[in-house]
Amino acid sequence: MFDELDFQGHIPIYSQLVDRIKRLVATGVLKPGEQLPTVRKMATELRVNLNTIARAYRILDEEGVLSTQQGRGTYVLQPMLPEKGLPPRMAALEGMTKSFLERAYQVGFNPDEVSLLLDELLAAWREDGMPPKSKS
Amino acid sequence: MFDELDFQGHIPIYSQLVDRIKRLVATGVLKPGEQLPTVRKMATELRVNLNTIARAYRILDEEGVLSTQQGRGTYVLQPMLPEKGLPPRMAALEGMTKSFLERAYQVGFNPDEVSLLLDELLAAWREDGMPPKSKS
DNA sequence: CAGGAGACATACAATTAGTACAATAATACA
DNA sequence: TGTATTATTGTACTAATTGTATGTCTCCTG
Numbered sequence: 001m002f003d004e005l006d007f008q009g010h011i012p013i014y015s016q017l018v019d020r021i022k023r024l025v026a027t028g029v030l031k032p033g034e035q036l037p038t039v040r041k042m043a044t045e046l047r048v049n050l051n052t053i054a055r056a057y058r059i060l061d062e063e064g065v066l067s068t069q070q071g072r073g074t075y076v077l078q079p080m081l082p083e084k085g086l087p088p089r090m091a092a093l094e095g096m097t098k099s100f101l102e103r104a105y106q107v108g109f110n111p112d113e114v115s116l117l118l119d120e121l122l123a124a125w126r127e128d129g130m131p132p133k134s135k136s
Numbered sequence: 137m138f139d140e141l142d143f144q145g146h147i148p149i150y151s152q153l154v155d156r157i158k159r160l161v162a163t164g165v166l167k168p169g170e171q172l173p174t175v176r177k178m179a180t181e182l183r184v185n186l187n188t189i190a191r192a193y194r195i196l197d198e199e200g201v202l203s204t205q206q207g208r209g210t211y212v213l214q215p216m217l218p219e220k221g222l223p224p225r226m227a228a229l230e231g232m233t234k235s236f237l238e239r240a241y242q243v244g245f246n247p248d249e250v251s252l253l254l255d256e257l258l259a260a261w262r263e264d265g266m267p268p269k270s271k272s
Numbered sequence: 273c274a275g276g277a278g279a280c281a282t283a284c285a286a287t288t289a290g291t292a293c294a295a296t297a298a299t300a301c302a
Numbered sequence: 303t304g305t306a307t308t309a310t311t312g313t314a315c316t317a318a319t320t321g322t323a324t325g326t327c328t329c330c331t332g
Contacts, residue, residue: 071296
């Protein structure tokens with residue numbers, strides 16, 4: 001469930017984890033009250049240091065997504081509903097968007113190309129109520 | 137692999153490095169995802185200052201050939217430059233974009249919100265020549 | 273003889289890893 | 303049943319590895 005990390009890209013592992021878990025919580029894959037893998041288990045699975053996992057958990061704890069307690073474990077707190085927390089919500093979108101644009105820029109695209117394609121895909125989203133399915 | 141620099145000629149070392157690495161990537165000697173020597177390792181090998189290596193890496197990063205990140209290292213990116221393979225290039229952008237939109241959708245955003253923010257960030261990109269830096 | 277570009281020296285910052293510690297839960301045993 | 307022991311779990315501190323930022327020196331060029 002968590003094993004799709006990019007070790008070569010420009011996004012730190014802990015940051016990738018934060019995004020991934022946020023999404024899993026937001027989409028209901030991880031339900032409130034559910035326990036996440038322990039830092040050690042997750043660390044050995046992903047072959048990173050346990051502190052890297054702990055860092056992601058701590059960030060999510062501070063953001064109110066998870067609740068971690070020494071000796072007990074890490075649990076899902078609240079589903080991140082669109083209604084709650086507007087400023088952090090927009091900040092999240094901004095982060096996602098910036099990192100998407102940066103990636104596009106780095107692999108050689110220009111704003112017009114991106115804009116053109118986005119217009120198309122956004123229109124499809126408006127029509128269908130959901131964005132076009134991506135392969136991943 | 138990198139130890140054929142010309143210290144006598146009048147082509148700057150960083151420039152020689154940029155050309156050399158570009159060629160190695162283009163010819164497939166350096167494969168996507170592969171990590172390059174750290175700036176320090178390369179610097180001691182070639183007996184130049186680490187900033188000279190860093191400069192070459194930075195240029196290649198800006199050109200989308202490499203991806204460097206503080207604390208992690210420098211890696212070869214996927215070659216998606218306009219020169220090679222136009223259809224796969226756009227397909228790559230489409231993939232990136234779809235997966236970005238899907239994420240936004242899953243976290244609870246609607247097309248208008250995404251569109252609004254994108255207009256803003258794309259405008260900034262056009263103005264500055266590069267997209268706004270993301271924190272991550 | 274300025275001006276600037278290239279290279280260098282040095283200090284800084286970010287990410288990840290190694291190790292020991294502390295809090296909680298589970299178990300063993302009298 | 304009560305308490306001691308062990309296991310489990312997150313935390314704190316430190317170190318190692320990596321790229322970045324800033325200032326200085328030198329050399330070439332006009």
